Amino acid sequence: MNKLPLRVLIANDLPGDALLVTLHLQKNYTLIPLRVDNADNLRKALQGGEWDVVLADHTLLHLDVFAILKIVQQDGRNLPFIIVSGSPNEDLAAAAIKAGAHDYFLKDNLTRLIPAIERERQAAQARRTQLQSEQNFRATFNQAKVGIAHIAVDGHFLRVNHKLCLITGYSEAELLTRNCQSITYFEDVSDHLGSMLQLLAGEIPTFTADVRYVRKNGSLVWVNITQSVARSMAGEADYLIMVVEDITSRKESEARHRLNSRILDSINEGIMVMGATKLIVSVNPAFSTITGYGKKEVIGRNPRLLHSDLVDESFYQAMWRSIHETGQWQGEMLDRRKDGASYIKWLSINTLKYENGEVSHYIAVFSDISERKTAEERLTYMAQHDVLTGLPNRMLLQDRLTQAVAHAEREQRKVAVMFLDLDLFKDINDTLGHAIGDKLLQEIADRIRSTARASDTVSRQGGDEFVIMLPDMETTDAVAAIAVKLLETIAAPLWIDGNEIAVTTSIGISVFPEDGRDGNSLIKQADAAMYQAKKIGRNAYEFFTPEMNQRALERMAVEKKLRHALERHEFYLHYQPQVDLRSGRIIGAEALLRWNNPEAGIILPGQFISLAEENGMIIPIGEWVLREACRQNRAWRDQGLPEIIMTVNLSAVQFRQKNLGDMVMSIVRDSDLTRSGLELEITESTVMHDADAVILLLGKLKDLGVRLAVDDFGTGYSSLSHLKRFPIDKLKIDQSFVRDVMVDPDNAAITSTIISMARSLKLKVIAEGVETADQLAFLKKRECDEMQGYYFSKPMPADQITHMMASGHVVTGSGQRWGDAGGMHDQWSYMPPDASLH
Numbered sequence: 102m103n104k105l106p107l108r109v110l111i112a113n114d115l116p117g118d119a120l121l122v123t124l125h126l127q128k129n130y131t132l133i134p135l136r137v138d139n140a141d142n143l144r145k146a147l148q149g150g151e152w153d154v155v156l157a158d159h160t161l162l163h164l165d166v167f168a169i170l171k172i173v174q175q176d177g178r179n180l181p182f183i184i185v186s187g188s189p190n191e192d193l194a195a196a197a198i199k200a201g202a203h204d205y206f207l208k209d210n211l212t213r214l215i216p217a218i219e220r221e222r223q224a225a226q227a228r229r230t231q232l233q234s235e236q237n238f239r240a241t242f243n244q245a246k247v248g249i250a251h252i253a254v255d256g257h258f259l260r261v262n263h264k265l266c267l268i269t270g271y272s273e274a275e276l277l278t279r280n281c282q283s284i285t286y287f288e289d290v291s292d293h294l295g296s297m298l299q300l301l302a303g304e305i306p307t308f309t310a311d312v313r314y315v316r317k318n319g320s321l322v323w324v325n326i327t328q329s330v331a332r333s334m335a336g337e338a339d340y341l342i343m344v345v346e347d348i349t350s351r352k353e354s355e356a357r358h359r360l361n362s363r364i365l366d367s368i369n370e371g372i373m374v375m376g377a378t379k380l381i382v383s384v385n386p387a388f389s390t391i392t393g394y395g396k397k398e399v400i401g402r403n404p405r406l407l408h409s410d411l412v413d414e415s416f417y418q419a420m421w422r423s424i425h426e427t428g429q430w431q432g433e434m435l436d437r438r439k440d441g442a443s444y445i446k447w448l449s450i451n452t453l454k455y456e457n458g459e460v461s462h463y464i465a466v467f468s469d470i471s472e473r474k475t476a477e478e479r480l481t482y483m484a485q486h487d488v489l490t491g492l493p494n495r496m497l498l499q500d501r502l503t504q505a506v507a508h509a510e511r512e513q514r515k516v517a518v519m520f521l522d523l524d525l526f527k528d529i530n531d532t533l534g535h536a537i538g539d540k541l542l543q544e545i546a547d548r549i550r551s552t553a554r555a556s557d558t559v560s561r562q563g564g565d566e567f568v569i570m571l572p573d574m575e576t577t578d579a580v581a582a583i584a585v586k587l588l589e590t591i592a593a594p595l596w597i598d599g600n601e602i603a604v605t606t607s608i609g610i611s612v613f614p615e616d617g618r619d620g621n622s623l624i625k626q627a628d629a630a631m632y633q634a635k636k637i638g639r640n641a642y643e644f645f646t647p648e649m650n651q652r653a654l655e656r657m658a659v660e661k662k663l664r665h666a667l668e669r670h671e672f673y674l675h676y677q678p679q680v681d682l683r684s685g686r687i688i689g690a691e692a693l694l695r696w697n698n699p700e701a702g703i704i705l706p707g708q709f710i711s712l713a714e715e716n717g718m719i720i721p722i723g724e725w726v727l728r729e730a731c732r733q734n735r736a737w738r739d740q741g742l743p744e745i746i747m748t749v750n751l752s753a754v755q756f757r758q759k760n761l762g763d764m765v766m767s768i769v770r771d772s773d774l775t776r777s778g779l780e781l782e783i784t785e786s787t788v789m790h791d792a793d794a795v796i797l798l799l800g801k802l803k804d805l806g807v808r809l810a811v812d813d814f815g816t817g818y819s820s821l822s823h824l825k826r827f828p829i830d831k832l833k834i835d836q837s838f839v840r841d842v843m844v845d846p847d848n849a850a851i852t853s854t855i856i857s858m859a860r861s862l863k864l865k866v867i868a869e870g871v872e873t874a875d876q877l878a879f880l881k882k883r884e885c886d887e888m889q890g891y892y893f894s895k896p897m898p899a900d901q902i903t904h905m906m907a908s909g910h911v912v913t914g915s916g917q918r919w920g921d922a923g924g925m926h927d928q929w930s931y932m933p934p935d936a937s938l939h
Contacts (some may be wrong), residue, residue: 103849104129104130104131104351105125105129105130105131106130106131106132106133106152107130107132107133107154107218107733108133108150108152108153108154109126109129109132109133109134109135109152109153109154109155109156110124110134110135110137110143110146110147110150110154110155110156110180111135111136111137111145111156111157112136112137112138112139112154112156112157112158112161112169112682113136113138113156113157113158113161113185114139114158114160114161114162115158115212116136118158118187118208119134119136121208122156122185122208122211122214123926124168125211125214125215126214126215126218127213129215133308134727134818135150138162139161139162140161140164140168140169140454143161143169143172143173144172147172147173147176148176150181152216153175153181153184153218153225154180154181154182154183154221154222155180155181155183156183156184156185157169157170157173157182157183157184157185158184158185158186158187159184159186159188159190159193159197159601164472164779165198165199166184166186166193166197167196167894170182170197170201172199173200178592180225180229181203181218181221181222181224181225182201182202182203182886183203183204183205183206183210183217183218183221184197184201184202184204184205184206185206185207185208185214186205186206186207186208187204187207187208187209187913191206191732192569193244203221204219204221209589215832218835221696237268242260242262242611243262243263244263245262245264246264247264247345247346247348248261248262248265248267248268248269248324248342248343248344248345249261249262249265249342249343249344249345249348250262250265250276250341250342250343250345251331251342251343252280252281252340252341252342253340253341253342254284254301254338254340254341255280255501256280256281256297257279257280258276258277258279258280258281258875259277259340259788260277260314261277262275262849264345265345266317268314268322268324268345268347269314269316269317269322270316270317270318270320271284271316271317272671275317276346277701281293282294282345284314284315284316285312285313285314285315285474286312286313286314287323288313289312289313289485291311292310292312292436293310293326296308296310296328297328297341299343300328300329300330300341301330301338302531303330305581306329307328307329308326308327308328309326309327309328310325310327310346311323311324311325311326311352311413312324315697316514319432319784320431320432321431322347322349322352323347323348323352323353324347324348324349325345325346325348326343326344326345326346327343327695328341328342328344328571329341329342330342331487349619352517353429356451357451365732365739368385368387369387369468370387370466370467370468371384371385371387371391371392371446371465371466371467371468371469372384372385372387372388372389372465372466372871373388373399373404373464373465373467374462374463374464374465375404375462375463375464375465376461376462376463377459377460377461377462379403379404379463380401380402380403381400381401381402381403381404382400382401382462383398383400384396384399384400390408391438391444391467391468391469392436392438392439393438393439393440393441394406396595397925398439401900404465404718407436407437408436408437409435409436409443409776410437411432411435412435420432420450424450424452424463426453427452427511428451428454429448429449429450429452430448430449430450431447431448431449431450432447432448433445433446433447433448433470434446434447434448434467444469444471445470445474446467446468446469446471447467447468447470447471448465448466448467449465449466449467450463450464450465450466451464451466452464457792473575475783485497487560487561489539489543489561490542490543490546490561491546492546492550492559492567493508493558493559493560493561494558494560494561495562495563497558497560498558498560498562498568498620499620499621500568501558501559502516502518502570502620502623502624503569503619503620505570505572505573506613506618506619506620506623508572508573509572509573509613509614510614510618512573514572514573514574514575515573515575515576515577515580515612515613515614516570516571516572516573516574516612516613516623517570517571517574517577517580517610517611517612517613518568518569518570518610518612518613518620518623518626518627518628519568519569519571519580519584519587519608519609519610519642520567520568520572520608520609520610520611520612520624520627520628520630520631521549521566521567521568521569521582521587521606521607521608521631522565522566522567522568522606522607522631522635523545523565523604523605523606524604524605524606524607524635524639524640525590525604525639526538526541526564526565526604528757529541529602530792531602531605531757533602533852536598537597537600537602539559540597540598541595541597541602541604542561542565542813544545544597545567545591545604545606546559546561546567548590548591548593549587549590549591551590552586552587552590552882553569553571553583553901554571554581554583554671555863556571556572556573557570557571557572558570565826567640568624568627569587572585574612577612577644579588580610580612581610581642581644582610584610584642585642586639587606587608587642588594588605588606588608588641591604591605591606591632592604592605592606592640595777597869598600605639605640605787606640607628607631607634607635607639607640607642608631608632608634608640608641608643609626609628609629609630609631609632609634609642610627610641610642610643610644610645611623611624611625611626611627611630611645612643612644612645613775616645617689626645627645629635630643630644630645630646632656647899652849656712658701659701659704659708659709659712660709660712660716662698662700662701662704663709663712663713663716663718666696666698667718667721667722668848669695670701671697671698671792672694672695672722672725672726673695673696673697673898674692674693674694674726674729674730674733674899675692675693675695675697675735675896675897676690676692676693676896676897676898676899677690677691677693677889677892677894677895677896677897678693678889678893678902678905679691679745679746679748679867679887679888679889680887680888680889680893681886681887682877682880682881682885682886682887682888682913683886684911685907685911686743686911687743687745687905687906687911688746688887689745689746689747689748689780689887690734690745690746690747690748691748691749691750691782692726692729692730692733692747692748692749692750692900693706693896694706694710694722697710701934710752710916714752714753714754717754719729719752719754719755720754720755720758723735723751723752723754723755724768726749727749727764727765727768728768728771728772730747730749731768731769731771731774731779732772733747733779733899734747734772734774734779735772735774735923737902737906738774738778740903742903742906742907743906744778745778745906746777746778746780746808747774747778747779747780748780748781748810749779749780749781749782750780750781750782750783750812751781751782751783751787753783753784753787753871754937756787756798758796761798762798762801762802765779765781765802765805765807766805769805769807773815777806777808779808780807780808780810780830780831781802781805781808781809781810782807782810782833783809783810783812783857784812784813785811785812785813785814792826792827796826796827799827799828799829800828803828808830808831809827809828809829809830810829810830810831810833810867811824811827811829811831811832811833812833813833813835814832814833814834814835814855824862824864825862829864830864830865831864831865831866831867831886831887832855832865832866832867833866833867833868833869833889834852834855834856834866834868834869834885835869835870836868836869836870836890838851839852839868839869839870839871839880839883839890840870841875842876842879842880843873843875843876843879849879852864852868852879852880852883853883856880856884856885857883858882860884865887866886866887867885867886867887867888867889868880868885868887868888868889868890869888869889869890870889870891871888871889871890871891871892871893872891872892873888873892876892877892
């Protein structure tokens with residue numbers, strides 16, 4: 102019988118083995134063999150001929166079977182590749198098959214070789230047939246006279262033909278990055294989505310609709326779309342098939358026919374009819390409603406009276422050029438009402454002509470779309486994501502949140518919103534630079550994404566703020582569990598460019614429907630809850646309560662006033678005396694910031710200092726405090742009063758100023774104040790943060806002759822053994838210890854220990870918050886150096902301090918206060934403590 106031809110390429114460097122295989126194959130085939138014994142010959146043979154099968158030994162002149170297979174695979178024809186080896190090796194066989202080989206035989210048992218070759222030849226022929234079928238389909242697909250697209254079930258384009266590209270103005274590559282909603286005119290999206298959902302659910306077999314597409318150049322094109330579903334054998338929807346026909350011409354014709362009836366029916370859209378000279382000849386009532394101009398005010402006038410100063414003249418020139426060339430124009434326009442307010446309108450202008458072709462009228466139809474503009478922008482940028490982290494941006498979050506809330510309302514489920522703000526991220530940015538800060542944000546984004554569920558939406562709002570939307574939540578306990586997991590995941594240390602960084606976050610949580618019935622409200626409430634989480638100490642989560650919303654509103658109001666307080670001279674200083682416990686005399690005063698707003702009255706520092714630190718205003722405010730305090734001290738000395746030390750608090754934000762030393766030197770010089778007349782207070786936590794940098798800066802300040810004190814000592818995590826590294830002069834014992842020193846043994850022990858250890862390190866000690874004679878006696882007995890508190894004086898304006906220093910008020914060793922008329926106790930009676938700058 103006739104034997105089938107077989108073109109076989111044998112990769113074997115042993116002629117005897119190749120001959121053995123050839124003799125076996127000649128029993129069934131008219132053989133066309135070629136043996137190659139190295140990689141170059143193998144490549145040449147593949148390039149120079151057509152082959153049905155490649156038979157290869159497991160080695161070929163220093164090449165293993167995987168290298169041989171790779172050369173054959175690079176040829177691109179997917180030739181059947183069968184290994185014929187003399188060495189049995191099951192692991193090698195399995196690995197080769199996994200790498201792409203089609204079969205594996207031993208040369209002393211070739212009984213299954215011919216059936217394997219036939220099987221692979223048939224499979225190869227099937228692949229060629231399929232490829233030809235696909236090529237034929239693609240040719241038909243691309244040459245169709247209508248637009249055709251395959252669409253994923255989420256709306257993204259999978260395949261588009263050339264005609265659809267022509268209709269939309271987008272290239273094939275551009276369309277494949279978009280979804281069909283993003284090119285659909287916003288007024289048509291809702292109906293389109295509804296029908297698509299019915300189609301996917303199997304409620305309807307197909308649907309046809311007329312919709313408008315927004316072309317790449319911004320113009321609209323009317324299309325008729327027909328959609329059906331391609332389903333798998335199991336009945337699941339694989340993808341949508343859409344046929345698109347451009348019906349713009351038909352739609353424009355229908356619009357012109359409806360124009361006259363619309364005018365007669367007094368539609369809600371504004372209508373303006375202009376003559377050939379472009380002067381207004383008629384308007385409808387809706388025109389007056391939208392623009393504010395009555396009919397008599399505009400008849401005979403040029404429509405320029407509606408133009409907004411915000412639109413360049415070239416825009417109108419281009420618009421009229423398009424009208425003259427095409428007879429029509431449509432698009433958005435920013436116009437002005439009679440009262441001067443600007444608004445956005447969607448305007449369509451069409452030209453009416455006489456039979457001889459001359460223009461008779463221009464018909465302008467427009468509607469106010471100001472309120473709908475936000476929705477349009479959200480749809481336009483729906484597919485965009487944050488550039489740095491790849492997370493959904495604010496627009497996409499809003500869209501998904503809206504859908505989640507609507508679904509939750511129907512299904513009576515909960516939707517949770519988490520607002521995350523990294524703690525002290527600005528410190529990391531300032532210390533390590535923005536490049537590392539960006540990498541940190543990317544790492545944190547990955548951690549949040551890995552912790553969230555697949556159904557959640559993780560979004561970056563900007564800066565170091567993230568929002569997570571959690572749909573279909575059953576209980577708030579489940580939400581809390583996710584928050585705890587997020588706190589743990591984010592807080593784990595990480596390495597970036599050789600820097601070990603540990604960062605925490607504060608999380609605010611709001612829940613639908615309890616805390617809001619729309620996305621904006623939920624995000625707003627979660628934001629307010631996040632601020633509460635920071636307030637209680639950071640690295641925590643808090644659920645929203647109505648009280649938080651009120652505090653957030655108050656906070657916004659204070660911040661708005663704060664931005665103008667300095668330039669409007671609303672700040673002033675009070676001073677609290679500091680007394681030497683040996684002599685009883687005033688040796689210093691602490692400058693304390695006060696704010697008198699004309700609208701709100703006295704605003705306490707606790708209400709605005711943290712705001713000023715967050716928005717950066719603490720820098721100019723702190724400089725003003727320092728300059729004013731030094732000026733006042735210079736004034737007291739010019740009056741011949743005893744020289745005292747002026748103490749000024751430095752915020753942690755001020756302390757990180759790169760030019761802090763230069764600023765202090767400039768102020769001391771401008772005030773003509775001896776350097777020893779100024780003492781700067783910094784908090785314990787500021788001293789302990791980035792110790793090496795702090796030591797360097799404190800050394801520079803010390804070189805200026807400025808005295809340095811650590812405020813609120815005992816409330817942080819430092820110790821005197823650590824503090825000895827720092828060039829400081831004084832410790833201030835926090836008033837929380839002094840207040841209960843007579844009733845709390847622990848506070849008494851802490852206070853005594855601080856005084857004793859500070860003395861051993863030759864540091865001065867001042868106790869703040871001294872309010873009673875017993876407290877004073879306790880401090881004197883333990884040889885505390887100085888005191889400050891309501892027992893001697895509350896913070897006072899400069900003129901009262903002047904009177905006090907001039908009168909020589911002192912505190913005696915017995916704790917009795919002396920005055921020139923014995924009236925000190927009545928004049929400075931007890932009042933609740935004031936907050937200071939820090």
